[in-house]
Amino acid sequence: MKNDLTLHDSLKEIDFQALLRDYVLDAVLLTTMDGNVRYWNRTAEALFGLSAAASEAQVETVLRAHWAEIGAQLQSEGYWRGTLQYQRADGQWLYLETQMALVRDKRERPTAVMVTSRDITAERRLIQQMENQQAFLRQIIDTNPNIIFVKNAEGRFTLANKALADSLGTTPESLIGKSDADLNPNTEEVRQYQADDALVLQTMEARLVAEEPATYANGELHWHQAIKVPFVAADGQKYILGIGIDITERKRAEEERERLHQQIVDAQREALRELSTPIIPLFDGILVMPLIGSIDTLRARDIMRSLLAGVSQYKAQIVILDITGVPLVDTGVANHLDKAIQAVRLKGAKTVVTGISDAVAETIVDLGIDWSKVDVQRDLQAGLKAALERLGMKVGR
Incomplete structure (x- = not known):
């Protein structure tokens, strides 16, 4: 009993208002029912950027901006809890974890509001940075046209990007927790995926899959080149990071090239042996x-070499390049022919091109090759006549 009296006497001597002012780490404010601040402690002074001599009018601005929205809940429920934003006089914005409670008199009438606030600006900014980083990484993987995913050791997706979700006709969020078997009705494809995943987890080594079939949700068959990389997370769990590149167009192009190549080989076997690059001197100064027949890139290079050699050997002033017998040219051949004409010009000779077919003309125009300075004639006869006239020879009808 004596100890209790001693404690009671000691408590009487303690200035609780001074304790609240000097030692409580949270900001403490006491306001009237209409939001006018009547008391604040030193933590509040530091937090809100106030001076000890601040007037009541200055302090009241701390909560005035938020009072209307929280006053109703205070009146109805007796308390309010939430996060407030406050801009200090120095311009700094703060996030405050705040609690408010009504202070009642002996008759249970509300007479004041006790406000406690804790500065969570640093935590809030850290959370915001993490959220921004997550959103940025999500934007990156969803912008990437390649398939990106992570699976756990049970083969269930823990991360998936938009490209994968689009191929399966769903959303990235809907893929989480599901397996290939849940999403792909093609059992053979699923079996192969699972076998590859099992091997990666067993060896803990990356695996490159040069090409694998993938049936999309719309029924289209695509081909992917995939890399699967195992890793161990901080919690010790094993995962697989997978990246898939859609190589469908490349594979189709390769197949088409193979088909066209075979057609060319077959046609060459049946055709007569074509003349390669004949040079015929007709008159002094004219070749x-x-x-x-067909001209490929290799033959086009030979044509250029033969033309230049012929110009030098025969001291030709005019070269007639007759392509009447050329059914078509591709981009590479057309460019080589153009280079051959330019090379002949650099040797001091003129070029007359004859016998351009409709298909060849279209190719040259589509490529934007300018032959406006090249003498182009309808056929070999017209070309020969033009060449003779250039050399000052009279040509009778």
Whole structure:
């Protein structure tokens, strides 16, 4: 009993208002029912950027901006809890974890509001940075046209990007927790995926899958090149990071090239042996090169070499390049022919091109090759006549 009296006497001597002012780490405010601040402690002074001599009018601005929205709940429930934003006089914005409670008199009438606030600006900014980083990483993987995913050791997706979700006709969020078997009705494809995943987890080594079939939700068959990399998370769990590149167009192009190549080989076997690059001197100063059959890039290079050698050997002033027998040219051949004409010009000779077919003309125009300075004639006869006239020879009808 004596100890209790001693404690009671000691408590009487303690200035609780001073304790509240000097030692409580949270900001403490006491306001009237209409939000006018009547008391604040030193933590509040530091937190809100106030001076000890601040007037009541200055202090009241702390909560005035939020009072209307929280006053109703205070009146109805007796308390309010939430996060407030406050801009200090120095311009700094703060996030405050705040609690408010009504202070009642002996008759249970509300007479004041006790406010406690804790500065959570640093925590809030850290959370915001993490959220921004997560959103940024999500934007990156969803912008990437390649398939990106992570699976756990049970083969269930823990991360998936938009490209994968689009191929399966769903959303990235809907894929979480599901397996390939839940999403792909093609059992053979699923079996192969599972076998690859099991091997990666067993060896803990990355695996490159050069090509694998993937049936999309719309029924289309695509081909992917995939890399699967195992890793161990901080919690010790094993995962697989997978990246898949859609190589469908490339594979189709390769198949088409193979088909066209075979057609060319078959046609060459049946065709007569074509003349390569004949040089025919007709008159002093005039050479004719008649070209017959298909021209590939290699032959186009030979044509250029033969033309230049012929110009030097025969001291030709005019070269007639007759392509009447050339059914078509591709981009590479057309460019080589253009280079051959330019090379002949650099040797001091003129080029007359004859026998351009409709298909060849279209190719040259589509490529934007300018032959406006090249003498182009309808056929070999017209070209020969033009060449003779250039050399000052009269040509009778």
